[in-house]
Amino acid sequence: MKQTMIVEPSRALDVSDSADVVVAGAGIAGIAAALAAARAGASVLLLEDSFSPGGLATVGMVPEYLPIDDGRGRKVMGGITEELLHLSTANLPRELPEACFRRAPAVWLDKDATEEQRNGIRFKTAYNPATYVLDLEALLVREGVRLLYGTKVCAVIRDGDALTHLVVENKSGRSAIAGRAFIDATGDADVCFLAGEPTVSNGNNVPCGWFYSVRGDGSGFRIHHASHRFAEDPNDRDSAEGPFFRGDDAREITAQILASRDLIRGELAADCATLPDDRRQPINIASIPCFRMTRRLAGAVALRRADAHKQFPDAVCLAPDWRRPGPVWAIPWRCLAATHTANLTVCGRCASWDESAWDAMRVIPVCAATGEACGLGSALALREGAAPAAFDALRIAAAMRECGNPLDENLLTEKTAQ
Ligand SMILES: Cc1cc2nc3c(=O)[nH]c(=O)nc-3n(C[C@H](O)[C@H](O)[C@H](O)COP(=O)(O)OP(=O)(O)OC[C@H]3O[C@@H](n4cnc5c(N)ncnc54)[C@H](O)[C@@H]3O)c2cc1C
Numbered sequence: 482m483k484q485t486m487i488v489e490p491s492r493a494l495d496v497s498d499s500a501d502v503v504v505a506g507a508g509i510a511g512i513a514a515a516l517a518a519a520r521a522g523a524s525v526l527l528l529e530d531s532f533s534p535g536g537l538a539t540v541g542m543v544p545e546y547l548p549i550d551d552g553r554g555r556k557v558m559g560g561i562t563e564e565l566l567h568l569s570t571a572n573l574p575r576e577l578p579e580a581c582f583r584r585a586p587a588v589w590l591d592k593d594a595t596e597e598q599r600n601g602i603r604f605k606t607a608y609n610p611a612t613y614v615l616d617l618e619a620l621l622v623r624e625g626v627r628l629l630y631g632t633k634v635c636a637v638i639r640d641g642d643a644l645t646h647l648v649v650e651n652k653s654g655r656s657a658i659a660g661r662a663f664i665d666a667t668g669d670a671d672v673c674f675l676a677g678e679p680t681v682s683n684g685n686n687v688p689c690g691w692f693y694s695v696r697g698d699g700s701g702f703r704i705h706h707a708s709h710r711f712a713e714d715p716n717d718r719d720s721a722e723g724p725f726f727r728g729d730d731a732r733e734i735t736a737q738i739l740a741s742r743d744l745i746r747g748e749l750a751a752d753c754a755t756l757p758d759d760r761r762q763p764i765n766i767a768s769i770p771c772f773r774m775t776r777r778l779a780g781a782v783a784l785r786r787a788d789a790h791k792q793f794p795d796a797v798c799l800a801p802d803w804r805r806p807g808p809v810w811a812i813p814w815r816c817l818a819a820t821h822t823a824n825l826t827v828c829g830r831c832a833s834w835d836e837s838a839w840d841a842m843r844v845i846p847v848c849a850a851t852g853e854a855c856g857l858g859s860a861l862a863l864r865e866g867a868a869p870a871a872f873d874a875l876r877i878a879a880a881m882r883e884c885g886n887p888l889d890e891n892l893l894t895e896k897t898a899q
Pocket residue numbers: 505506507508509510511528529530531535536537538543544545546547632633634635666667668669671689690691708769771772773828829830831843844845846848
């Protein structure tokens with residue numbers, strides 16, 4: 482009879498490293514968290530399963546840094562979120578519309594421009610993912626963040642209500658990494674899930690694979706936004722175009738990648754049919770799965786679309802709507818704090834949003850802002866011997882303001898179209 486389960490023998494693990502703050506996942510959220518914690522004086526170790534920083538925003542070939550303004554002329558995000566936006570095009574020699582390489586609009590770079598002049602012009606960039614990898618990595622190293630690539634978090638060790646170690650696997654084998662505070666920036670809430678935190682998974686991801694190509698003669702460099710239609714509400718299958726996949730199941734991840742690569746092959750074949758002698762060659766395709774919404778924390782609060790313009794007493798950052806001008810959300814610390822694990826916080830696309838808000842919150846700038854809040858919150862709490870998840874959100878908000886993040890209540894009042 483086929484064996485369906487075996488018992489893995491227990492074994493002692495080396496404690497291979499330690500830091501005050503251990504961040505799992507070096508996507509934009511993890512990068513912002515690591516930078517914020519390091520700047521606040523903590524020793525930081527940033528663990529990354531792949532071999533580059535940036536996650537979907539770089540090796541996922543998603544090169545548009547969506548807006549940090551409300552679409553009505555007001556900047557609602559700053560701090561590391563704005564810093565990483567500027568970094569994204571800092572080394573762009575020239576704009577290339579076809580490749581979607583685009584600097585921030587001049588009206589947002591002119592500090593004397595008025596809200597009226599900025600009204601309707603979104604403060605965003607689009608960049609070269611390869612340049613961004615190099616610049617993000619250099620920034621992390623310069624700021625004293627220790628990186629460990631090729632390192633996957635696969636288990637946690639806890640003592641009472643706190644985590645003591647993350648168990649990782651990499652080329653050196655399986656080992657434990659000790660920390661005082663942990664930040665889940667895996668995009669898939671892996672650490673939360675392993676820690677037994679309540680999570681919610683979504684199975685409605687569609688095939689997609691953005692990629693770059695050139696013509697056979699090396700000309701015509703451009704990006705392709707190859708994707709099936711997806712829905713703002715991840716549970717709304719009627720407005721999306723399947724097949725649908727979960728992002729927390731190895732077989733479904735592989736099936737989604739295969740379907741996405743078929744999409745790429747299809748685009749290339751269509752091009753070949755029109756210009757066979759100069760057919761397009763792909764020059765850069767995603768090297769991680771491109772899932773929009775996979776698994777997230779089900780925290781004490783799950784932010785909803787209906788919470789736009791609502792003030793929360795524990796708000797630590799603001800977020801606009803990348804899809805339309807007007808809405809601004811305050812993000813409560815309770816969306817970022819684990820519920821049963823005192824020293825675990827969560828940032829990026831896997832924080833606690835409900836289905837109605839997930840699509841607005843999963844984007845690069847919101848990942849950066851929530852990352853900065855988690856990094857600052859963890860470092861501040863450790864300094865006082867407190868638990869990050871229950872740390873005073875007003876203190877985190879004050880530190881976020883000091884770091885340049887707008888949190889004024891008047892930004893939460895909807896500004897009407899002019
Ligand atoms: C097709 C597509 C198009 C998009 N378009 C845009 C766009 O134009 N603009 C925009 O702003 N946003 C866009 N998004 C959304 C946005 O890119 C992502 O949601 C955002 O970049 C997520 O950042 P993150 O840091 O939360 O997670 P991720 O980018 O997913 O980073 C998580 C990192 O953690 C690592 N990791 C995962 N599990 C583990 C583990 N167990 N141990 C160690 N490391 C681990 C991963 O390798 C990865 O590097 C798009 C998304 C998709 C899929």
